[in-house]
Amino acid sequence: xxxxxxxxxxxxxxxxxxxxxxxxxxxxxxxxxxxxxxxxxxxxxxxxxxxxxxxxxxxxxxxxxxxxxxxxxxxxxxxxxxxxxxxxxxxxxxxxxxxxxxxxxxxxxxxxxxxxxxxxxxxxxxxxxxxxxxxxxxxxxxxxxxxxxxxxxxxxxxxxxxxxxxxxxxxxxxxxxxxxxxxxxxxxxxxxxxxxxxxxxxxxxxxxxxxxxxxxxxxxxxxxxxxxxxxxxxxxxxxxxxxxxxxxxxxxxxxxxxxxxxxxxxxxxxxxxxxxxxxxxxxxxxxxxxxxxxxxxxxxxxxxxxxxxxxxxxxxxxxxxxxxxxxxxxxxxxxxxxxxxxxxxxxxxxxxxxxxxxxxxxxxxxxxxxxxxxxxxxxxxxxxxxxxxxxxxxxxxxxxxxxxxxxxxxxxxxxxxxxxxxxxxxxxxxxxxxxxxxxxxxxxxxxxxxxxxx
Numbered sequence: 001x002x003x004x005x006x007x008x009x010x011x012x013x014x015x016x017x018x019x020x021x022x023x024x025x026x027x028x029x030x031x032x033x034x035x036x037x038x039x040x041x042x043x044x045x046x047x048x049x050x051x052x053x054x055x056x057x058x059x060x061x062x063x064x065x066x067x068x069x070x071x072x073x074x075x076x077x078x079x080x081x082x083x084x085x086x087x088x089x090x091x092x093x094x095x096x097x098x099x100x101x102x103x104x105x106x107x108x109x110x111x112x113x114x115x116x117x118x119x120x121x122x123x124x125x126x127x128x129x130x131x132x133x134x135x136x137x138x139x140x141x142x143x144x145x146x147x148x149x150x151x152x153x154x155x156x157x158x159x160x161x162x163x164x165x166x167x168x169x170x171x172x173x174x175x176x177x178x179x180x181x182x183x184x185x186x187x188x189x190x191x192x193x194x195x196x197x198x199x200x201x202x203x204x205x206x207x208x209x210x211x212x213x214x215x216x217x218x219x220x221x222x223x224x225x226x227x228x229x230x231x232x233x234x235x236x237x238x239x240x241x242x243x244x245x246x247x248x249x250x251x252x253x254x255x256x257x258x259x260x261x262x263x264x265x266x267x268x269x270x271x272x273x274x275x276x277x278x279x280x281x282x283x284x285x286x287x288x289x290x291x292x293x294x295x296x297x298x299x300x301x302x303x304x305x306x307x308x309x310x311x312x313x314x315x316x317x318x319x320x321x322x323x324x325x326x327x328x329x330x331x332x333x334x335x336x337x338x339x340x341x342x343x344x345x346x347x348x349x350x351x352x353x354x355x356x357x358x359x360x361x362x363x364x365x366x367x368x369x370x371x372x373x374x375x376x377x378x379x380x381x382x383x384x385x386x387x388x389x390x391x392x393x394x395x396x397x398x399x400x401x402x403x404x405x406x407x408x409x410x411x412x413x414x415x416x417x418x419x420x421x422x423x424x425x426x427x428x429x430x431x432x433x434x435x436x437x438x439x440x441x442x443x444x445x446x447x448x449x450x451x452x453x454x
Contacts (some may be wrong), residue, residue: 002075005404006034007445010309015074015445017405022073030061037065038075092383093143098352098363101136101164102155103128106191107231111256111284111291112221117155119354119367125160126355130377131167134353138374139178151185153352153363157193159400160201168204187211187254191225198242208248210239213255214267214281221260222291236274243276252278252325258291258441259284261356265304269311272322280325283434285416291429302437309441313448326438327445329408343410347373347389348415351381361389364415389414389424397425399432409435 003018013031015024026034031054036045046058068074095332103124105117117123142148152164164186171182185207201208205212212235213219220230227396243251253276257264264281283301286292294300308324315321344350349360354366357377364372374380394400394411412431414424421428 001078001279001402002038003402003404004038004075005036005276006031007440009349009440010306010448012444012447013446014440016404017074017076017226018079018407020073021407022068022076023446024068024074025451029057031063033058037062042066078199092141092381092386093145094138094141094349094351094381095145095147096149096151096350097134097138098153098350098361099126099131099167100149100154100352100354100366101131101152101157101160101167103355104159105155106159106226107156107187107189108224108226108228110224111258111286111289113153113285113364115367119155121367123155124355126163128166128170129162130353130355130357131163132170133357134376135171135174135182136166137353137379138182139180140379141381146179147181147183149183149185151187153187156189156192157186158188158197158377159194161197165200168433172244183207185209189223189231190238191231193238193242194233195241198245202246202249208242208246208249208251209254210242210251211236211254212239212271213263215270218256218261218267219265222256222258232442250278251277252280252323255279255281256284257281258286258328259293259297260291261363262297262300263304264301265307265311268308268324272315273313277322278325279322283431283432284289285413285428287419295430295433298430298433301434305437305441309445312445316449317452327442329439329442329446343412345389346414347392348386349390350448361385362415364413365418392424399426399427401432403432403436405432405436405439408439 003226005018007014013026013028015026015034016022017024032049033045036048040048042062045062046055048059065074103118103121108116137444138148157164171184174180183206184204186201187209189211205230210234211223213223214422216232219232221230225231225422232369233359238251255267255271257267261267268279268281283293284291304336308327312324312327314323344362350362351373352360352363352366353376354360358380358427359373359375360366360371361373371385373382373385390412392414396405397411400406400411407430412435416423416428416431417426419428
């Protein structure tokens with residue numbers, strides 16, 4: 001299916017050729033022509049727009065569009081990627097693992113999808129033996145993939161710090177014997193951070209995700225200690241210390257916005273102004289909760305993303321840049337085909353492992369017995385379910401197949417789809433709307449910065 005998407009964002013008229021990925025910044029004349037181009041004869045387009053533009057200018061713009069189309073950069077054909085996952089070498093390979101070191105937490109966040117850390121079960125910690133078995137499982141099932149990823153997760157993984165160190169040490173030995181490379185990351189709420197843990201994390205973790213929502217009152221309304229107290233004043237100095245001493249390696253502050261802080265751009269900029277230059281503030285995923293988001297919230301949410309575009313560009317021009325996760329789009333090389341079609345690869349290339357060694361498609365499915373895929377201690381995995389998730393790509397989702405954003409969002413989150421629609425193949429519409437807005441913002445930023453350079 002040939003398809004383009006035209007939009008206006010932050011003063012820029014833009015057109016995306018969906019199948020080729022070509023992105024064009026255009027003038028108003030070309031923008032108006034594209035309302036008819038592809039479905040209307042060129043001579044008729046000239047007649048339709050002659051009241052507004054010189055006919056010679058219209059004809060010239062049409063000639064340029066014809067050339068773009070001939071070059072495969074406009075109204076290009078679909079590359080027929082729908083057969084990509086049919087070959088056996090694309091299936092039954094695991095390259096990334098979310099390792100649940102702890103099904104317990106030292107916080108009680110109101111919106112926690114993990115039922116305040118226990119995932120609806122008993123509060124427990126993973127043993128080092130189970131963690132080592134999980135790494136063995138990952139290596140055995142990684143096929144020819146050399147680069148693997150392990151994210152220490154919870155609950156709060158730093159409640160099981162000794163096991164983390166043991167598992168990392170084992171992973172380094174495993175790298176030597178297997179020829180693989182394991183990229184370790186950790187997600188933490190920061191409560192248990194001290195100088196020992198900060199140094200260890202900075203020495204051993206390729207990436208660190210630091211959980212905080214933004215302004216003190218916003219953070220503390222949802223993110224509380226077990227005793228019901230706010231956490232901002234506890235974690236802020238610890239996060240500052242970790243980042244200030246992180247001379248290499250990635251990190252980002254990861255926050256959540258809800259209906260209670262629809263002005264979340266304030267929270268993003270609060271985090272930036274505190275000295276953090278890597279930020280992600282995500283919409284809450286909550287069903288039938290007073291703090292959940294609805295379609296009625298979208299206009300205000302879109303205004304916040306517009307504001308963040310302005311802030312993002314202003315800081316770059318001031319020589320004080322920051323990265324906002326959703327505005328980071330690589331138009332030079334971009335993600336591989338599998339990433340564009342399948343996203344995070346949950347349930348196929350990416351799995352979650354609980355303290356008991358049970359395997360789930362991802363951390364958000366943990367606790368739902370219908371989605372247990374196997375166990376690392378038994379070296380078992382349900383390949384039928386793995387294939388089910390691998391086939392849950394944009395070509396097998398009717399709504400995605402016709403959506404202009406499909407190669408950017410890769411079909412969205414399977415867990416969110418299941419939560420809201422009871423079907424991993426039926427995307428969550430509210431998230432789709434926000435994702436499309438963020439993509440438009442990100443592409444406009446690229447165009448504006450390119451214009452500024454020239």
